Amino acid sequence: MKYYVGVDLGGTNTKIGLLDSEYNILIEESIKTESKKGPEDTFGRIWLKIQELFTRISVDISKLEGIGLGIPGPVVNKSIVKIAANFSWGNDFNAKEVFEKISGKTVIVENDVRAIALGENLFGASKGYRNSIIMPIGTGIAAGMIINGELISGNDGAAGEIGHISVDLEGDKCGCGLTGCLERFTSAPGIVREGVKVLQKEKRGILYETFKDCLDKLEAHHIFIEARKGDEVAEIIVDNFCNKLAYGMGVLINLINPEIIVVAGGLAKSADLIIAGAKKHLPKYALNMSINIPIVESQLLDSAGVKGAASLIINKK
């Protein structure tokens, strides 16, 4: 029996999962990333946790094939994080080298979205497809693209930044410096921000009545819950979200011509509503030959990060 570890490194928390050779997650835990203590400290604690997990399931660590690491930011050569913006570890940070030195194991590093794309492609919703796109929608939105069976990283590891195509040139400034980015609309913070505008204009319905005095408490899932129940204003907010998302999907379809799109990420729990809405608007943006492309829900859901990271090692063979 062989074992694999997937590490989903986040700005705040890091998920660590241990998989068997049938790719089941045997055990999984989170630790605080605390990147400010430096990469040696963070990776040291991750490695301690991995060893502890092996001990807890009574498996010798020598059976560990390797560690896959999913990390936000542009990654090149499956090793170097070009801009480790969320971790203050500087630019051109060689995560592979640091972690291999600490663990003595093979480490493969990839951008977290691309790791998820690979995971869904090996074990999930896009299994068996040679041309697939994963769109994780959560804090932001991005596209993990697999073309001809290969992950697309781009020259600086920065491919797939669909969240930063401009969809509203008169719109707000995005954190990236551009204006009216897709991500300003089609993300969890985005639907809340746009939703508040709609609520303040419409001033009606259950969503409005519930949050009118505490709009700062409104979260994305509140909007989807009320839309599902039929609150008209919540439906408008979701429809606006889906319209912008369909634009992004249309761009991806016309440029990449994939076989399937998978909706993943923090908002994937509402994927049925999101997909139905996106399909409704898609004919405005995608070439006619492609409008019937399957758009489906993530199958890995909450385990996508860990399984995706582990798949970097599994796929290596």
Place this chain on the structure above:
Amino acid sequence: MKYYVGVDLGGTNTKIGLLDSEYNILIEESIKTESKKGPEDTFGRIWLKIQELFTRISVDISKLEGIGLGIPGPVVNKSIVKIAANFSWGNDFNAKEVFEKISGKTVIVENDVRAIALGENLFGASKGYRNSIIMPIGTGIAAGMIINGELISGNDGAAGEIGHISVDLEGDKCGCGLTGCLERFTSAPGIVREGVKVLQKEKRGILYETFKDCLDKLEAHHIFIEARKGDEVAEIIVDNFCNKLAYGMGVLINLINPEIIVVAGGLAKSADLIIAGAKKHLPKYALNMSINIPIVESQLLDSAGVKGAASLIINKK
């Protein structure tokens, strides 16, 4: 010495070129495509012309390694034209099979834009780059994408349709059925159509005075010529064109993260103006880390179609 043939099949004319093993075009001719007579007739005449060209340069046809065929429309498996819209040869037309039967030679078929991308990558402006995008701008606009050294075709051979991302949702209907497509602005007919609107509004300058009574005679090159001379209204028209083009480039850069973009096609004669204008607007649309990407002129220019097609055979080895 080995010889290669590149065939650039167009809706009206078909260019046929014969290359030696140093990839120089030895001889080149055009024939009428006359696709209505059927594919056997067209390919039969192309094959006769190829034989004639070999005779004219006193080379035995047995030295022909193979024929590369660039053809507009979605092409899969380097053989089948999914939708031969310009040729009325039906859908799923197996151009490779038909032409191999007639010629007895190896034939490799590819979408014409992708053939050009390969040609520039082997012999031209993007030589040596593993991640490059060619944008031929002429009757339309498209993107030939090479990622990790591989041509990107997409699942139905329809990748690269940057011309049909919507940039003006309130705009005119495009021939493809969508609204406000990039191609409506950033093509030869597009700049003329938008240019006429600007001329009718501004009613001043040399371009206006020259064409005010014969606006139907205005062509793209007239606009670029007057812009180069400093006619203010022509400069506005070119600037609008470049702004929209920069948007398309920004989308490509953010999604594909290429190393270089090559401007090709019928308007490439004005590539210096086009590139300068696009670079000016690019920071509005491309992520900051990528705004200094080289954007350069095609080196193959008028021979891009033939050399690109021939490169399908040359690259095979």
